[in-house]
Amino acid sequence: MNTVALGELVLTNAKIVLADRVFEGSVRVDGGMITDISESTRTGIDLEGDYLIPGLVELHTDHLETHYAPRPKVRWNPVAAVQAHDAQIAASGITTVLDAIRIGLDEQTDIGAADMRTLAAAIGAGSKAGRLRADHHIHLRCEVSAPDCLESFEAMMDDPQVRLASLMDHAPGQRQFASVDAYKVYYQGKTKMNDAELDAFSVRRNAQSYAHSGPNRRAIAQMCHDRGIVLASHDDATRDHVEEAVALGLHIAEFPTTIEAAKASRQAGMSILMGGPNVVRGGSHSGNVSARALAEADLLDILSSDYIPFSMLQSAFSLADNVEGISLSKAIQLVTKRPAEAAGFDDRGEIAVGKRADFVHLRVEDGIPIVLTVWRQGKRVI
CATH class of the missing domain: 3.20.20.140 (Metal-dependent hydrolases)
Structure with missing residues (x-):
């Protein structure tokens, strides 16, 4: 599976788990790297309030x-x-x-x-x-x-x-x-x-x-x-x-x-x-x-x-x-x-500007984290 990043990716309306806090907002990716993290809602892939964590x-x-x-x-x-x-x-x-x-x-x-x-x-x-x-x-x-x-x-x-x-x-x-x-x-x-x-x-x-x-x-x-x-x-x-x-x-x-x-x-x-x-x-x-x-x-x-x-x-x-x-x-x-x-x-290892865009989109159901989508270097792999 080719993992070369393809252009811009914006993930929005997510509970983003940083190394020191969790907040609702958006992440932008360019060329497989994280270029912006914002508490605002942007046009992009709507994660519907689910969690976004590092890969x-x-x-x-x-x-x-x-x-x-x-x-x-x-x-x-x-x-x-x-x-x-x-x-x-x-x-x-x-x-x-x-x-x-x-x-x-x-x-x-x-x-x-x-x-x-x-x-x-x-x-x-x-x-x-x-x-x-x-x-x-x-x-x-x-x-x-x-x-x-x-x-x-x-x-x-x-x-x-x-x-x-x-x-x-x-x-x-x-x-x-x-x-x-x-x-x-x-x-x-x-x-x-x-x-x-x-x-x-x-x-x-x-x-x-x-x-x-x-x-x-x-x-x-x-x-x-x-x-x-x-x-x-x-x-x-x-x-x-x-x-x-x-x-x-x-x-x-x-x-x-x-x-x-x-x-x-x-x-x-x-x-x-x-x-x-x-x-x-x-x-x-x-x-x-x-x-x-x-x-x-x-x-x-x-x-x-x-x-x-x-x-x-x-x-x-x-x-x-x-x-x-x-x-x-x-x-x-x-x-x-x-x-x-x-x-x-x-x-890699954290959601931070300048790090690789390795992400996991998940929600918790009955106490179990359910993996919905996975990206590596900005490209979806799951």
Whole structure:
């Protein structure tokens, strides 16, 4: 889908959500950029008093993989998978997305490094051809405990689409799975291993973590610094985890699992990212800290869709409705301005003169934000 802007666009009679306030008025666009914001009504597309917010900026979505590998040993055409993913992303109000590509695999998945390169190529081809609704980039999810992590990272690190890398370790008994019981429920539900098989698997995973996690963290962090790739920690649970992340020059704290880690991340100046599903569901599926609790403690900077694209928008409105001190403007920043700034996008993420004309037109029905129209760089994509 060609996203080259076409002339002037005026959107009027809208509740316009700025970074610091909401007011009724109009926005003018020329050449894909916002050129005027006014409290007056002008001749243009009448939004009938609905909301106009900036296009959402998504830093961590695992959703593409479910389109490409919907069942074990099943592979969908990668171009079709990217197109389907893109359509769902855009329909959720997301105009900029960092698609998560896994780097470093464990024995319980049949998705390999070659699959990831295939998906990255399909994303690039779709962007180059102008047939994607959202602006796609790549986030490398680096499982640093995996034996093949460094080799897989090196195969992807010079792809110009790569914008962000996160360093993660899902070995049992720490970080996301500090609760071994939660680890057991998750992995046995996912893989159908019996107790003996899971015990053996856990021993292997812990041995791999001990051998590879530290060296891979250090090596990948240095290569990211050399290439200007933004770095994120993942599932930090303790102050020691955060101090390690800070020492390696990481700037985003993805999904801290405890209030202790979130507080340490804030003190270190890191941006704290949590999942929209955590907000919508009212808690973590792994039994970790609630995103809503972090929001109430002013320890939340960014919301990500994680595994449900629409959860970004839904969680932002939920926080604005239910958490004292979080206005709609502040909640929308969590899915627009704050992630844009964290990923180094200085041309988008808010409705302001001189910024890209990435917009979402929506109304709220029965407490749910309903996406009606989406524009990217002034051109309608939904």
